[in-house]
Amino acid sequence: MKFSLKLLLATLAASVAFSSFAADPEKKTFRLKFAHHNPPTAFVCTNGFAPWVKAVESRTGGQVKIDIYPSATLGKPQDAYDNVIKGIADITWGFVAYFPGRFPLTEVMNLPMLGVDKATVGSKVVWDLYNETPYLKKEFADVKVLTLHTHDGAPVTSKKPILTMGDMQGKKIRAPGGPLVPMLQSLGASPMAMPAPDTYQAAEKGVIDGAVMAWEAVEMMNLQEVFKSALDANVNSGVFFLIMNKKTWDSLPPEVQKVFDEESGEKASQLFAKAWDETKKTSTAKFLKAGGKIVPMDAAETTKWREKSMSIWTKWASDQEAKKLPGLAILDEAVKRIEKARKQQM
Incomplete structure (x- = not known):
């Protein structure tokens, strides 16, 4: 009897919760534009954005x-953030690294060799x-801000093997x-800053010898066609934002805002x-199938790259402090x- 009563109460509670969003011709429908730069077939689109x-x-x-x-x-x-502010899009997903200097403290997660190996680690942090x-x-x-997250540790993909600092x-x-x-x-390379979609053509034309970008982007941009070597080095983990126009947010009823908050965030x-x-x-399976070779970075080489990177961390923190920001x-x-x-996700 106790169990039946509990079940009944739970069912009633669920009914009430759903009924607050049940189809009501008098309720305003909010049609929102969600913009991003990935192709619709990208894994984060089908397995992240879509659900x-x-x-x-569904919940509204x-x-x-x-x-x-x-x-x-x-x-x-590069215009994603401003396009939301201007109302060109109501919601947008963008990459912090495309806005140098605009999110100075958020860029801490873009620092090289911090040790982020999985996207779930970087995103939690x-x-x-x-x-x-x-x-x-x-x-x-x-x-x-609806949420922030990172990609997994990025490899170095290249035409010819790059396995060490010397390479x-x-x-x-x-x-x-x-x-x-x-x-x-600091590693002796010549960095070429460019958005991910430009990478394939740059490699094909010989403008670049390699690229640092997440595995998801390697597959999405078909880079296995132009790069045949990958050093799985967890070089960095870029930050992405999912944001909404403030006027759009303020126009939503409290119960709709509540749904967004509960489905967003962590x-x-x-x-x-x-x-x-x-x-x-x-992505790695596709890279190997195309004739590529993937080499994990060994502990000794990781230490070398991390030690080099620490000077970048220190300078970055000092630069923030000089701007009266808490970089350290x-x-x-x-x-x-x-x-x-x-440690928690091991």
Whole structure:
């Protein structure tokens, strides 16, 4: 009897919760534009964005409809943040490294060789840094942040094998920008900052010898056709944002905002991160099938690259301090939290 009563009460509660979003002709429908620069077939789109959109639409009883605009159809990747502020898109997903200097403290997660091996690790850390510390919120004050996440540790893909620091000498290596540029310089390479979609053509034309980018992007851009070697080095983990226009956010009823908050934040961060980690399996398999070779970076070489990178960390932190920003504090937090998250996810 007790069990039946509990079941009845739970059913009634669920009914009430759903009925608040049940189809109601008098309720306003909100049709939102969600823009991003990835092709619609990218793994993070099918296994990350799609289920997130479905959850929001379902839980609001159709009161929210989200139309997805992939492949930079509403603007270049470098314009993503401003396009949300201007209202060109209601929601956008973008890459922090495409905005050098705009999110200075968030860029801490872009620092090289921090030890992020999985997207779930980096995403846990960057979301907690945003949510639990005062450091990052000011950088996104003009938008509603839905979530932040990272990609997995990026490899170095190249035409000819790059397995050691010595192999980097004089090589033209694509980088997204940010702290990765001075790190590649310290290794003796010539960094070429460019968005991911430009990488294939740059490699094909001989503009670059290799690239540092996540495995998901390697597959998405078909880079296995132009690069035949990969050093699985976990070089860096770039940060992505999912944001909403503030006016759009303020126009939503409280019950709709509640759904967005509950489906976003850490939940969405880990959803997108897991999609990213899953795609590493398919991306590496595709790379090998195309005749490529993947070599894990050994411990000794990792130590060398990390030691070189520490000077980049120090300079980055000093540069932030010179601008009256807490660079040392955020760096210390990031390093400690990455180590903790890695242990928790082992």
